[in-house]
Amino acid sequence: MIDLPRLLLPLILMLSTPVWAERVAREVSEAEAWALHSRILTIDTHVDIGEGFATAQLDPGGFTEAQVDLPKMRAGGLDAAFFIVYVGQGALDAQGFEQARVRAEEMYHAIKRMVRAYPAQIGLARSADEAEQIHASGRLVALLGMENGYPLGANTDDIPMWAERGLRYVGLTHFGHNQFGGSSNPRPDLGDSDEDPGLTDLGRELVRALNDHGILVDVSHVGRRSMLEAVELSRLPVIASHSSAMGVHENPRNLDDEQLKAIRDNGGVAQMVAFRSYVAELYPAVAAGQAKLRERYLPGGWAQASNEDRADYVRELGELRRRYPDVTLARFVDHIDYAVDLIGIEHVGISSDFDGGGGVQGWDDATETINVTWELMRRGYSESDIRALWGGNVLRVLRDNEAGRRQD
Numbered sequence: 001m002i003d004l005p006r007l008l009l010p011l012i013l014m015l016s017t018p019v020w021a022e023r024v025a026r027e028v029s030e031a032e033a034w035a036l037h038s039r040i041l042t043i044d045t046h047v048d049i050g051e052g053f054a055t056a057q058l059d060p061g062g063f064t065e066a067q068v069d070l071p072k073m074r075a076g077g078l079d080a081a082f083f084i085v086y087v088g089q090g091a092l093d094a095q096g097f098e099q100a101r102v103r104a105e106e107m108y109h110a111i112k113r114m115v116r117a118y119p120a121q122i123g124l125a126r127s128a129d130e131a132e133q134i135h136a137s138g139r140l141v142a143l144l145g146m147e148n149g150y151p152l153g154a155n156t157d158d159i160p161m162w163a164e165r166g167l168r169y170v171g172l173t174h175f176g177h178n179q180f181g182g183s184s185n186p187r188p189d190l191g192d193s194d195e196d197p198g199l200t201d202l203g204r205e206l207v208r209a210l211n212d213h214g215i216l217v218d219v220s221h222v223g224r225r226s227m228l229e230a231v232e233l234s235r236l237p238v239i240a241s242h243s244s245a246m247g248v249h250e251n252p253r254n255l256d257d258e259q260l261k262a263i264r265d266n267g268g269v270a271q272m273v274a275f276r277s278y279v280a281e282l283y284p285a286v287a288a289g290q291a292k293l294r295e296r297y298l299p300g301g302w303a304q305a306s307n308e309d310r311a312d313y314v315r316e317l318g319e320l321r322r323r324y325p326d327v328t329l330a331r332f333v334d335h336i337d338y339a340v341d342l343i344g345i346e347h348v349g350i351s352s353d354f355d356g357g358g359g360v361q362g363w364d365d366a367t368e369t370i371n372v373t374w375e376l377m378r379r380g381y382s383e384s385d386i387r388a389l390w391g392g393n394v395l396r397v398l399r400d401n402e403a404g405r406r407q408d
Contacts, residue, residue, distance in 0.1 A: 023380030033374035036383055037077045041135050042369060043391035044068075045271045045349060046145065046220075046242035047081040048356035051307060054113035058307055061118050065311040067354035067365035070121050073140050076369035080131060080141035080391065082168065082241065083111045084356070087151045088301055089176030089187060100151035101158075108144070108165065115142055126166030128398040145218065145241060148174035149206060156202075156209040168398060169216035169239055172203060172230060173223070180206050181230070182223030184252045196223030204233060211236045214405030216397060219243075220271075224259065231262045236404045237397040238266055242273035242351040242358070244335040247342070251278045257342060264343035267400065269393045271351040272335040274372075275358045276327040279335060283324045293317055321361070329362030333375045336389065345385050349393050 047068045052058045060069040068081060085107045090096040115124045122140040125131035134141045144167045152158055152170075162170075172180045176187035180203035182196030199207070207230050210217050217234050219227045220243040231238055240263060246256040255263070255270060263270050276282060282290070297313035298305045305313070339348045350372060352358045354365065362371050376386050 053110040072366035076367040082145040097153040104151035163213035171218040181226035212406040237268040271349040326361040
């Protein structure tokens with residue numbers, strides 16, 4: 001008598017087994033990890049810059065208090081990074097827009113100073129091809145991203161200028177609703193309602209302008225409604241430059257399953273971010289202590305603090321974290337696993353948000369970048385998988401946007 005259930009069992013198991021089960025955990029030596037890590041192009045899609053960047057106050061050509069500088073990138077095998085033009089949200093009026101525009105110019109020129117000061121060490125890439133060419137020359141790679149479209153003002157007239165400069169993505173919002181749409185983190189102090197109002201008419205115009213000029217639409221920090229509307233509207237693949245998975249840890253800054261699937265269906269990429277409070281719940285004593293340190297050293301936010309206050313904040317926060325359980329690299333990679341299993345390896349990437357609050361135990365500055373690759377290898381990711389996660393997927397969406405821009 002033929003035992004049909006037994007014969008069908010392998011097929012049933014194959015159809016019901018989740019994708020992650022195909023990855024087989026294994027022991028990996030440090031030498032193996034470095035060998036693979038050295039063969040791939042690693043791109044971190046979100047690195048902030050501090051006050052006085054690329055001056056004597058904070059010279060990225062030497063080891064600094066920052067989480068990312070050129071020696072740290074080389075030491076950890078971080079080949080490329082999107083350095084960020086960031087302006088915090090302010091008033092939606094002419095004066096606020098002008099102040100934000102001036103600040104954005106300062107940050108852009110700071111990044112350019114780094115590249116001009118160390119041309120033998122790092123180059124500015126304005127395209128995916130240039131990123132690969134600079135990497136092949138043995139230099140580090142800088143790319144440009146803008147976090148918060150606020151400094152663009154009341155129209156999209158500056159988009160051609162930023163495209164010419166090589167800006168490769170624009171985050172529509174930051175903390176606080178702005179002229180383009182709703183934020184994942186409304187600001188009551190700015191008069192924001194808790195409800196995401198969705199994209200404004202100007203926000204829809206911005207999405208179209210970014211598409212027309214080959215600049216990625218970045219949906220990190222964007223409210224759920226505005227984010228889904230932007231993804232639906234965009235005719236080119238989008239990026240979430242630094243957001244993790246709501247399915248692993250609930251945080252307003254993370255992406256739920258519907259949002260992740262929308263990015264997949266759009267052909268885009270979701271860059272999981274190693275930011276402790278987005279990755280997991282902070283130990284209560286650490287959360288309370290960190291809040292007190294922020295009040296003491298960062299009352300106006302990270303960007304407005306002096307380098308001395310930032311250094312004291314980082315030092316004391318490090319001491320606090322060493323006394324209590326910390327959020328680990330393994331927990332961060334759980335977010336990568338989750339996103340890969342949900343939307344596929346080709347739509348997931350890696351980001352740190354270094355020097356903007358990012359980092360986890362095991363990847364707390366650029367010197368520890370190798371540890372991410374090492375953990376992925378331990379979990380059974382192949383070299384082609386890791387190559388895609390670390391930069392291949394980002395390069396693909398960059399090329400898609402370059403190819404899809406409007407030809408005048």
